[in-house]
Amino acid sequence: MRVMVDLARCQSYGQCVFAAPEIFEISGQEVLEYDSAPSDEWRLHALRARAACPVQAITIGPAAGPGQDLRQPPATRPAADSVGVLR
Amino acid sequence: MSKSTGVASRPVSVSDVSTPRAELFARVLDPASRANPYPLYAALRSEPVSRQSDGTWVVSGFDEIAALLHDPRISSDMTNAGQSAGGQSLIMQDPPNHDRLRAAVMGRFTPEVVESLRQEVHNLIDGLLDAVGSGTSLDLVEEIAYPLPVSVICALLGIPPQDEARFHGWADTLARTLDLDPTMSREEQAAIDHAFTELHHYLENLVADRAEHRGDDLVSGLLTGGDRGEPLRGQELLITVRLLLIAGHETTVNLITNGMLTLLRHPDILERFRREPELVVPMVEELVRYEPSVQFRYRAALADIEIAGTTIPRGSVVVLLLAAGSRDPGHFTDPDSFVPDRIPNEHFGFGGGIHYCIGAPLARMEAQIVLPELVRRLINPRLTMDPPPYRPTAALRGPRHLWIEVDGIRP
Numbered sequence: 001m002r003v004m005v006d007l008a009r010c011q012s013y014g015q016c017v018f019a020a021p022e023i024f025e026i027s028g029q030e031v032l033e034y035d036s037a038p039s040d041e042w043r044l045h046a047l048r049a050r051a052a053c054p055v056q057a058i059t060i061g062p063a064a065g066p067g068q069d070l071r072q073p074p075a076t077r078p079a080a081d082s083v084g085v086l087r
Numbered sequence: 088m089s090k091s092t093g094v095a096s097r098p099v100s101v102s103d104v105s106t107p108r109a110e111l112f113a114r115v116l117d118p119a120s121r122a123n124p125y126p127l128y129a130a131l132r133s134e135p136v137s138r139q140s141d142g143t144w145v146v147s148g149f150d151e152i153a154a155l156l157h158d159p160r161i162s163s164d165m166t167n168a169g170q171s172a173g174g175q176s177l178i179m180q181d182p183p184n185h186d187r188l189r190a191a192v193m194g195r196f197t198p199e200v201v202e203s204l205r206q207e208v209h210n211l212i213d214g215l216l217d218a219v220g221s222g223t224s225l226d227l228v229e230e231i232a233y234p235l236p237v238s239v240i241c242a243l244l245g246i247p248p249q250d251e252a253r254f255h256g257w258a259d260t261l262a263r264t265l266d267l268d269p270t271m272s273r274e275e276q277a278a279i280d281h282a283f284t285e286l287h288h289y290l291e292n293l294v295a296d297r298a299e300h301r302g303d304d305l306v307s308g309l310l311t312g313g314d315r316g317e318p319l320r321g322q323e324l325l326i327t328v329r330l331l332l333i334a335g336h337e338t339t340v341n342l343i344t345n346g347m348l349t350l351l352r353h354p355d356i357l358e359r360f361r362r363e364p365e366l367v368v369p370m371v372e373e374l375v376r377y378e379p380s381v382q383f384r385y386r387a388a389l390a391d392i393e394i395a396g397t398t399i400p401r402g403s404v405v406v407l408l409l410a411a412g413s414r415d416p417g418h419f420t421d422p423d424s425f426v427p428d429r430i431p432n433e434h435f436g437f438g439g440g441i442h443y444c445i446g447a448p449l450a451r452m453e454a455q456i457v458l459p460e461l462v463r464r465l466i467n468p469r470l471t472m473d474p475p476p477y478r479p480t481a482a483l484r485g486p487r488h489l490w491i492e493v494d495g496i497r498p
């Protein structure tokens with residue numbers, strides 16, 4: 001399974017961390033980190049995270065097929081316009 | 088869109104009635120509109136920032152609500168609009184005090200804490216449905232939706248089971264304090280004051296006890312503090328715990344009740360839900376958009392705010408009509424339809440910005456457990472009365488009773 005977060009939309013509300021702590025984490029200064037290729041075991045959790053995101057920044061797709069490795073390292077983002085929900 | 092001052096008094100057609108635009112919000116507040124306020128919201132949205140004849144500014148467009156939810160010139164402390172203090176809890180405060188108190192709660196309202204309540208929610212819904220017994224009719228509000236969320240909050244706070252009944256009584260009475268309700272009678276106000284005093288005494292003792300014997304409940308956690316939040320003490324702790332009880336009660340009652348009501352009004356979707364249990368995930372979100380427990384929130388303007396071609400003057404009372412924004416056709420396709428798998432679904436059901444609902448993860452979990460159980464166990468459920476009778480409050484909207492006939496209850 002592939003998980004993508006539109007980091008331009010993300011405001012660090014942190015709802016994804018409640019829904020899928022196996023995939024999403026908001027560390028110290030409100031920086032979102034996530035696993036963009038989590039195990040299918042967490043599919044339901046990923047769906048919950050997508051639904052719960054207040055700005056609907058999460059998309060879920062099938063895992064990349066062989067030969068087209070779309071995996072990315074865990075993404076991070078500065079806390080520029082975050083709303084401070086976890087502050 | 089025309090924004091000339093004359094617009095406000097021009098009549099707008101709202102289904103079969105005409106109401107001057109500047110009187111529309113008064114009609115929203117009128118209990119007679121409770122069963123279906125949405126045509127009034129649609130009429131208001133034709134002027135997304137609308138001055139009402141009493142001087143209140145009603146904001147009903149998606150973009151305008153989103154902008155003001157993030158605008159530091161908008162205050163949640165209604166003393167800034169000349170109103171009496173509505174309590175000092177964090178929901179009625181601005182930064183920096185709001186942020187400090189919120190951080191203290193968030194530091195302890197963790198994913199682990201919410202997850203630890205999952206089994207309790209299952210046990211509660213099982214027990215409540217078992218208690219309906221072999222009857223063929225039930226009031227979903229009285230028998231299921233009302234008792235469940237208070238029990239969950241009691242579990243969260245670590246209230247001993249033998250004290251729960253008293254909590255239910257206080258929660259009932261205090262639910263009204265989330266509404267700024269000018270029609271509240273002297274007796275109601277007295278009942279609220281009395282409940283506040285009793286709850287206060289109870290919590291004082293609870294806090295004193297937890298200070299001696301820390302547990303893994305939220306009250307102990309707030310006393311201890313966490314990585315991100317300082318410990319809370321005294322009045323601040325009491326007021327914060329009281330807020331959790333009030334904010335997490337009737338909102339969740341209404342989500343469960345509106346959920347069943349909406350499903351029973353859409354038998355095709357109910358059937359589909361039986362076959363596709365995973366549908367519950369986007370469906371709960373759609374319920375919070377389509378029939379939100381919190382229809383609007385009051386704010387105060389700290390400065391003159393230019394928006395949508397008009398200016399909200401400093402000191403004004405501002406109504407953020409969240410439920411209208413969540414049905415704005417400029418943002419949602421087919422906004423008046425209940426689409427259980429609507430994706431994306433960026434709604435205001437849990438607010439937005441710095442006051443975004445702290446309990447949203449818990450509320451989602453409760454609804455995602457309770458609705459499938461109701462659908463699984465109630466055999467051939469039918470609405471006895473549609474629309475059902477509603478509670479009078481406009482901001483916190485939901486049925487007072489939801490009578491359902493069933494052929495039985497599955498084990």
Ligand code: HEM
Binds near residue numbers: 443445
């Ligand atoms: C379906 C259930 C619920 C709904 C629809 C709901 C909705 C909301 C909304 C719209 C707000 C924003 C208020 C504003 O902007 O002025 C809010 C805030 C809040 N909610 Fe909820 N809520 C629900 C359940 C809960 C639960 C279960 C809890 C706690 C256990 C809770 C605790 C809070 C708190 C503490 C705030 C204030 C946050 C702040 O001011 O920073 N809510 N809720």
